[in-house]
Amino acid sequence: MRNTPFVKRSLLVLTGTLAATAALAGCGGGGTDTPAAGGSAAPGGSAAAPVTIKVQAWYTEPQGNWNATVAAFNKTHPNIKVVYEGLSEKGDSQEGMKKLDLLAASGDQMDVIMYSAAPDYAQRVGAGMLEPLDEYMKKDGFDPKAEFKIDTSVNGKYYALPGKMIEWLVLLNKDKLDQAKLPVPTEWTWNDYAEYAKKLTSGEGANKVYGSYFHTWKDYAQLALSNDPELPFFVKEDGTPNVDNPKYRFSLELRNKMENVDKSSVPYYDVVSQKMGYRDVFYAGKTAMLLTGNWMVGELALNGKFNTVFAPYPKFDAKDPNGYTSINADFVGVAASSKNKQAAYEFVKWYTTEGMLEQGMFFSGWKKADLNKNVEAILKSGKPELAKFIDKDSLLATLKVNKATKLIVPPTFSLQQEKELLSQVELYLTGKQDLEKTIQTTTKKLNDIKTSSK
Structure with a gap:
């Protein structure tokens, strides 16, 4: 053209x-x-x-x-x-x-x-x-x-x-894992992840170390939804909303519980107001676990500062197959x-x-x-001197169990939908609206964008 x-x-x-x-x-x-x-x-x-x-x-x-x-x-x-x-x-x-x-x-x-x-x-x-x-x-x-x-x-x-x-996995600070006397996970659920986060959280104020960190991207709003082999996205391929879904609801509830009740994951407000970078938080030892993409393996080889081990992407239900991950x-x-x-x-x-x-x-x-x-x-x-910080055995074990979900290539208007989704997630995580209103409002607004784009 x-x-x-x-x-x-x-x-x-x-x-x-x-x-x-x-x-x-x-x-x-x-x-x-x-x-x-x-x-x-x-x-x-x-x-x-x-x-x-x-x-x-x-x-x-x-x-x-x-x-x-x-x-x-x-x-x-x-x-x-x-x-x-x-x-x-x-x-x-x-x-x-x-x-x-x-x-x-x-x-x-x-x-x-x-x-x-x-x-x-x-x-x-x-x-x-x-x-x-x-x-x-x-x-x-x-x-x-x-x-x-x-x-x-x-x-x-x-x-x-x-x-x-890009496949997602979990990076864990091995030193903090050892201090908490926790084994390297090889198969776990989101509830297990939340329990690990509580046990890995320590200190107060400026010295506090959180067990977990979630960034502002949509990926962290659809945690368990990303376990779905066929529809791991907040909209379907035609732009129809997929947020009134048990796995999406669970994802928001999990984040709210970890950030605002258990205080085991960095609060959303802090992430936004302090303009946190996920790499910086992990490298500084301010979080013991970082759920992220496999691009971080190469970055650890250039910037690693402590012993890092790897675990598979958590799953929704213990009975589900191990390894389905957002891609x-x-x-x-x-x-x-x-x-x-x-x-x-x-x-x-x-x-x-x-x-x-x-x-x-x-x-x-x-x-x-x-x-x-x-x-x-x-x-x-x-850098050769940093290779010692990367646990190759747990990395390979994780990569070998990873299973790619279907890649959803959404409609051209999905970026508008994503922006609206994240604005509703923010309202929920900052206590300005409850879960039901968040789901209902998000569904309506995503449908409105789809209709207006025809």
Whole structure:
């Protein structure tokens, strides 16, 4: 899709409000080039000079090891020259996403682009920023369902493939666990997690150490909902609310009990008013447990300060299968405005398979990736003196029981719904409304957003 004035205006709206509209959704999904017309860069082809493409994302060089990754691709693909362009000095995915929107609106060169969450990805599909990949993969004999652990399709079409795969787990400060004489959990429920948090909480005032920490993201509002194999999200794929659900209710009640009754998890008000960063709280030893994504393994290898062990994502009921966890991914796609789509596709396919292993920084969503080698590469990418702080046995044991729930790629208007959901969660956790009103109001407001978006 070319950058017409309408598209440019739409993308600027995305940048300013991060809210999709029905007009955006009507913009379509891709460019006019056929798979063979994106440049003469396919393996086995010939070209007078290499095609130069840009890979644009938010990662800094320390976060992404891009110099070595790009060099590995360029060495094996002489017809394509890849240049990585970092869009955030701090490695902030939201900042990077806004800059991508501005680049698209201004008509600058874009070839390979990335998004860090399904709602952001879905919204950009609706804005026409991503090229459909189905014809490229069909021509290539590449079956994404057979290759990857998660399905990144939107309405039956693929606009991106999964880069790093995010599964959730629990980080525990081993020293504090030993002080409380608690074993490393290998299978536990949310109620068990809450009991651990109480036993791991100690001290008062400025010296208080909490057993648990929950951040402000939606993931921490749908804790037990994320255990559901088929519908682990606050809305269904069509935007229908999924909050009047026993697992969602349980999630809010659990947080309220831990934060406001047991005082075993950092209170929501403190998290917001003090602008807490989850990494800082854990590294400073102010929480004994941190429920988070597996990207923290690589960060521990760079910044670890004490012995850290790992436990699986807690489950809703003791009878449930162990290991179902919330998942996400980096969504790596071809810009619809790219003049070298075939070359960009070649990089996307390589990076999301072999390239992730070359990069050695993140967990791969490729089915053929060797988990043990993946872990070794991530640990090796850090500082050698910090490897001793990471308990590899509990990490591997946790990763091996992890089971991916279905990835819900929600409608383009889901970011509006998420914002409303979080505002209602805040009212509940700060005591301004009860659970029933929270559920009822959230359901109504999410439905209103869905209706108005038709």
